[in-house]
Amino acid sequence: MSIEFKLPEAIEKQVRGVQIVAENAMRPDSRRLDDNEHERPTRYVAMMLPQMQEMERANINAAKARAAAKQQTALAQKTNGHGGVAVMDAPPAEAPKQSTANLLLVSIIEMLSWGDAGIYLCIPGGGLGGAAIQAVGTAEQVERFLTRYTHGGPKWGAMAMTEPQAGSDTGNIQTTATFDAATNEWVLNGQKIFCTSGKLALEESDGLVVVWATVDKKAGRSGMKPFVVEAGTPGVIIAKVEEKLGIRASDTAAIIFDNARIPADNVLGDAEVKTGEATKGFKGAMKTFDTTRPIVAASAIGIGRAALEFTRDMLAKEGVRMEYGKPRWKLTSVQADLLDMEAQLRAAWLLTLKATALLDAREENKLESSMAKAKAGRAVSLVTQKAVELLGPLGYSTEFLVEKWMRDAKINDIYEGTGQINTLIVAREILGYTRNELK
Amino acid sequence: MYSFDMTSEQKMLVETVRRFAEKNLRTVYREAEESKHVPQAVVQMGWEIGLLPGAIDAQFGGYGEYSALTSALYLEELAWGDLGITLHLLTPNLFALPVAQFGNDKQKEQYLAQFCDEKFPKATAALVEPVIQFDPAELKTTAVKEGDTFVINGKKTYVPLAKDAELFLVYADEGGVTQAYIVPGNTPGIKLGKRVKLMGMQAVEMYEVEFDNVVVPKGNRLGGLKGIRIQKMLTLSRITLAALAVGQARAAYDYAVNYAKNRVAFGEPIAHRQSIAFMLANMRIELEGTRLMVWEAAYKFDTGEDATKAAVLAKLYADKMVLEVTDGAVQVLGGHGYIREHPVELWLRNGRGFATLDGNVIG
Numbered sequence: 001m002s003i004e005f006k007l008p009e010a011i012e013k014q015v016r017g018v019q020i021v022a023e024n025a026m027r028p029d030s031r032r033l034d035d036n037e038h039e040r041p042t043r044y045v046a047m048m049l050p051q052m053q054e055m056e057r058a059n060i061n062a063a064k065a066r067a068a069a070k071q072q073t074a075l076a077q078k079t080n081g082h083g084g085v086a087v088m089d090a091p092p093a094e095a096p097k098q099s100t101a102n103l104l105l106v107s108i109i110e111m112l113s114w115g116d117a118g119i120y121l122c123i124p125g126g127g128l129g130g131a132a133i134q135a136v137g138t139a140e141q142v143e144r145f146l147t148r149y150t151h152g153g154p155k156w157g158a159m160a161m162t163e164p165q166a167g168s169d170t171g172n173i174q175t176t177a178t179f180d181a182a183t184n185e186w187v188l189n190g191q192k193i194f195c196t197s198g199k200l201a202l203e204e205s206d207g208l209v210v211v212w213a214t215v216d217k218k219a220g221r222s223g224m225k226p227f228v229v230e231a232g233t234p235g236v237i238i239a240k241v242e243e244k245l246g247i248r249a250s251d252t253a254a255i256i257f258d259n260a261r262i263p264a265d266n267v268l269g270d271a272e273v274k275t276g277e278a279t280k281g282f283k284g285a286m287k288t289f290d291t292t293r294p295i296v297a298a299s300a301i302g303i304g305r306a307a308l309e310f311t312r313d314m315l316a317k318e319g320v321r322m323e324y325g326k327p328r329w330k331l332t333s334v335q336a337d338l339l340d341m342e343a344q345l346r347a348a349w350l351l352t353l354k355a356t357a358l359l360d361a362r363e364e365n366k367l368e369s370s371m372a373k374a375k376a377g378r379a380v381s382l383v384t385q386k387a388v389e390l391l392g393p394l395g396y397s398t399e400f401l402v403e404k405w406m407r408d409a410k411i412n413d414i415y416e417g418t419g420q421i422n423t424l425i426v427a428r429e430i431l432g433y434t435r436n437e438l439k
Numbered sequence: 440m441y442s443f444d445m446t447s448e449q450k451m452l453v454e455t456v457r458r459f460a461e462k463n464l465r466t467v468y469r470e471a472e473e474s475k476h477v478p479q480a481v482v483q484m485g486w487e488i489g490l491l492p493g494a495i496d497a498q499f500g501g502y503g504e505y506s507a508l509t510s511a512l513y514l515e516e517l518a519w520g521d522l523g524i525t526l527h528l529l530t531p532n533l534f535a536l537p538v539a540q541f542g543n544d545k546q547k548e549q550y551l552a553q554f555c556d557e558k559f560p561k562a563t564a565a566l567v568e569p570v571i572q573f574d575p576a577e578l579k580t581t582a583v584k585e586g587d588t589f590v591i592n593g594k595k596t597y598v599p600l601a602k603d604a605e606l607f608l609v610y611a612d613e614g615g616v617t618q619a620y621i622v623p624g625n626t627p628g629i630k631l632g633k634r635v636k637l638m639g640m641q642a643v644e645m646y647e648v649e650f651d652n653v654v655v656p657k658g659n660r661l662g663g664l665k666g667i668r669i670q671k672m673l674t675l676s677r678i679t680l681a682a683l684a685v686g687q688a689r690a691a692y693d694y695a696v697n698y699a700k701n702r703v704a705f706g707e708p709i710a711h712r713q714s715i716a717f718m719l720a721n722m723r724i725e726l727e728g729t730r731l732m733v734w735e736a737a738y739k740f741d742t743g744e745d746a747t748k749a750a751v752l753a754k755l756y757a758d759k760m761v762l763e764v765t766d767g768a769v770q771v772l773g774g775h776g777y778i779r780e781h782p783v784e785l786w787l788r789n790g791r792g793f794a795t796l797d798g799n800v801i802g
Contacts, residue, residue: 001444003508005735006742008440103441324751325670327574327797343756346749347728350735353441354727371724420717423724427716430723431700438716 007107008100015107021047022115027401030116033249034404038241040204041119041249045154052125055105056149059126059134060142062101067139099360102291106298106356110349113302117408118249120299122156125149127197129157129210131295132226132288137268145208145228156200156207159288160192160255167194168421170212171221175257177213177267184264186227188213188257191239196415198253199238202231210268211257226268226288235260246407286366291359293369293416297352297376300412304345304380307387307405312338314391314400334390341383348376367429374422377413384409443731449512452493456513459488460520468521471642472785477527482559485528490802492555495539499547500555505539507675507737507746510802511682515730518686519693522789523642525683529801530599530643533564534608536800537619540675541667545658546621550606561624562606565595565648566798575610575617575676575798576669580650582611582620582660589613589620589660591628591653596635601646608661609650610798617669619661628653639788670747672800677750678740679802681733681757684793685726688761691768691786692722698781699771709771718767725760732756758794765790 007015025044033039112120126133126149133145148155166172175190188211192198201207208230216223229236240254312322315334322342323335331339351372358365384406388395395402413419428438445453463481471477490513495501517525535554538546553560568579580593591611601607607622607629622629632647661667696719699710709715732753739746765787769776776783 001442002446002449003444003734003738004440004442005738006440098440100440324748325576325673327572328755328794329572330574339752339755343732343752346732346735346752347725347756350731351724351728354443354731357441357443371727374720375724375728423717423720424713426723427713427720430696430719431710431716433710433716437711438713439711 008103011100011104011107014104015111017051018108018111019114022111026112026115026119029119029249030401030404031398033116033119034246037243037248038251039249040200041116041122044119045122045124049124049154052123053150056125056130056146058101059130060146060150062099063134063137063139063142099362102294102356102359103353106294106352109295110298110302110305113299114306115302116249117299117303117405117411118247120302121196121247121250122200124154124156124205126157126208127201128159128288128292129201129208129228131292132159132210133157133228133268135288135291136226141228141265141268148206148208153205155205156197158195158197158201158207158209158253160195160198160209160211162194163191164193168418171224173212173214173224174217175211175213176217177215177225177227179215179264180261183261185261186264186267188227188229188235188260188262191254191256193254194242194415195253195255197251198255199241199251202229202236202253202255203238206231209255211255213257227262228266228268229257229260229262230266233260233262245410246404247411289416290366290369293373293422294352294355294359294365296412296416297348297355297369297372300376300380300409301345301349301352303405303409303412304341304348304376304383307384307402307409308338308341308345310400310402311341311387311390311395337386337390341386344379344383348372348379351375367426370417370422370425370429373417374419374426377419377422380409381406381413443734445512449509452509453512453516455488456490456516457519459485460516464517464520464524468524468642468782469779469785471521471524475641475644477524477642481524482528485524486559487557490529491532491535494536495551495555499539499551501551502555505536507678507740508734510679511733511737514679514682514802515686515689518683519690520686521642522683522687522786522792523640526599526640526643526801531560531562532802533599533799534562534606535560536675536802537564537608537661537667537672538621540672540800541619541662543663543665546661546663550621560606561600561603562608563598563600563604564608564610564619564799565598565601565650566610567595567597569594569596569647573797575673578610578612578617580609580611582609582613582618584613584657585654587657588654589657591620591622591650591655594632594647594649596632596647597645598648599643599645601631601648602644607648609653611650613666616666618666620655621659621661622650622653622655626653626655637792639785639790639792673798674736674740674746674750675800676798677754678733678736678746679800680793680796681729681736681750681753683801684757684761684790685730685733687786687789687793688722688726688729688764691765691783691790692719692726694781694783694786695719695722695768695771698775702772715771718771722764722767726764729753729757729760754797761790761793762787 025047163173177186177188201209211227211229214223235258237256238253239256242252355365355368355372387402388406492501493503494505538550582589582591605624609620609622628651630649635645699715700708702709736746736749736753739749768783769787
């Protein structure tokens with residue numbers, strides 16, 4: 001291995017393709033979909049569908065391959081144990097090729113968000129729900145739940161974690177899942193809010209939502225489990241679609257579960273409630289965040305890049321040019337601001353790529369993904385706010401999109417863990433502290 | 440690909456330099472700073488690691504190949520140990536690396552071999568000028584061609600180890616363009632001025648030097664007729680200085696983390712409080728982000744891509760980051776951070792320097 005900073009050509013090519021989507025099926029609709037909050041970006045959805053279906057197929061195949069490899073390893077260990085004969089003669093398992101799936105994903109999402117962050121979120125596919133299923137589901141579950149996203153019309157997936165009384169405090173969720181042995185079903189009761197694409201997933205397509213619920217309130221975090229709730233399940237009601245500061249093209253749903261019954265094997269992973277130190281359920285949720293935080297960071301950076309490029313181009317028309325390589329006393333404050341904006345985004349992007357590289361190597365990336373998310377959320381807020389300022393009266397007007405980008409950007413410092421929660425995670429990781437030592 | 444793993448050779452080098460920094464720099468840094476002097480034994484030990492010969496082609500007496508990325512890796516470790524001593528140790532680089540980058544074959548053959556020797560070479564560079572608005576691309580010092588010679592006139596400052604220098608690389612304006620000239624230390628007209636006293640990094644001896652009608656043969660112009668490309672040199676300078684900034688910041692961050700975990704107030708370690716823990720977390724985030732920017736710029740330089748923009752951004756970002764992180768470390772230590780018993784006050788003084796340093800290729 002060696003240190004490298006180069007986007008593989010195949011990915012670069014795909015990103016260029018996405019740029020065409022961004023320019024033709026996103027930017028032209030940006031203002032209209034911001035003004036008309038609950039309208040759908042149909043043009044964008046249709047354009048993205050084939051590529052997303054292809055990606056979901058690859059995800060399913062990868063999960064199957066991983067499961068097969070795991071089984072083979074387990075078998076080899078078993079043989080070794082029983083026979084007492086070393087399995088050294090057995091052909092070595094083929095070294096897994098370095099995956100670039102997550103690198104591709106963040107690269108695409110950065111470009112889509114450069115197009116429009118609200119529209120991007122209406123991307124057809126498993127979404128955050130799919131990510132959770134891939135992170136903690138079995139290979140059988142991955143296939144059963146995600147195959148729908150590989151064919152037919154557009155379908156969406158979502159994740160429901162937040163509740164009115166439990167935001168960052170995810171351990172405090174009150175939605176319950178009770179097992180009904182008579183029917184071999186889980187019964188869900190409770191209310192979820194802030195579920196991105198929840199309505200698209202449950203009402204507007206045959207999608208699904210991964211719902212976090214507790215199977216045992218006394219068990220605390222270890223009682224938390226992810227359940228797959230499919231569209232059409234009786235007792236699942238979309239109570240409300242929120243009206244927001246930004247990302248208005250994306251639906252943010254409140255969902256009520258009123259004795260919603262789902263099959264026993266719709267719980268992801270292991271149903272047994274672990275007590276004491278084994279907080280597997282909660283850890284499952286947190287593991288999902290390790291994979292989704294770099295994605296949010298990428299989205300943030302896409303918006304930031306849009307704002308920076310636009311601001312730079314508009315100022316260039318006024319004769320203010322970016323200057324690289326002059327000593328700082330020769331720069332105007334506007335030029336210095338532009339350089340600072342670019343540097344902020346670059347730092348955030350490289351942190352994101354590192355968190356992603358670890359993910360692709362299937363290595364621990366909790367620290368790195370939280371660093372990337374905290375940095376990107378903060379950076380894009382500052383960069384877009386500065387862009388509005390630098391463009392003066394027109395920057396603040398709806399004539400340009402920068403004011404919308406600033407409103408869109410802010411969500412990235414909030415969802416998938418606020419900047420503060422991610423900073424807290426970074427702090428605990430670097431200090432080696434538990435949640436009791438550093439609250 | 441994007442990958443962040445060092446080669447095994449780089450890992451070994453980093454390990455060696457880290458051990459040297461820990462054992463030999465951290466043990467003497469305060470004494471060196473206060474006495475404004477680097478112990479000869481440390482210089483010799485540092486020289487024996489062989490960092491410079493490792494960046495010079497075998498053809499010219501070295502055993503390696505220059506890599507900005509490898510330099511960035513070891514510079515971070517050295518600066519973690521002590522910045523002032525590092526600047527002393529790397530002073531020969533200020534002469535040798537530009538010669539290796541821009542020199543013609545004759546110059547490389549003539550000068551590089553002595554930098555692959557066992558003895559610490561007495562060579563330095565004179566670039567910075569005593570002005571507020573310094574721009575390496577628009578120098579006040581001039582070089583004028585007269586017959587088969589160049590005549591150099593001007594005042595320089597921040598010239599490390601100038602007192603005993605046997606070779607200077609002097610940067611001067613030649614018709615509106617910055618060029619470099621090899622000037623032997625015994626050339627008439629070189630006037631050693633007073634030692635420069637700086638806010639930090641005081642271990643390294645720096646001097647004002649005046650070049651008063653200093654005449655060198657025209658063959659001493661670095662790169663011959665082709666000369667140097669000042670922008671390329673500045674790019675390399677930015678990468679390497681930013682790498683030092685990362686090392687300085689990491690020292691402060693490491694120290695602050697350790698202190699905050701051990702310092703008890705109100706019955707528990709101060710790191711248990713978000714006000715302290717969040718400062719440390721943000722220091723870490725900025726530190727890591729800057730390091731990746733430095734690596735990216737270095738990677739681009741090594742692969743022959745245009746690294747100008749990446750280097751400018753990395754240096755700019757590093758200048759701010761190192762000040763924030765070293766300041767944060769003093770703040771975490773509170774009153775104790777202000778006392779010279781702890782190193783963080785020195786690191787804040789060092790950290791402030793980076794934004795004012797530009798132009799020299801240090802590693």
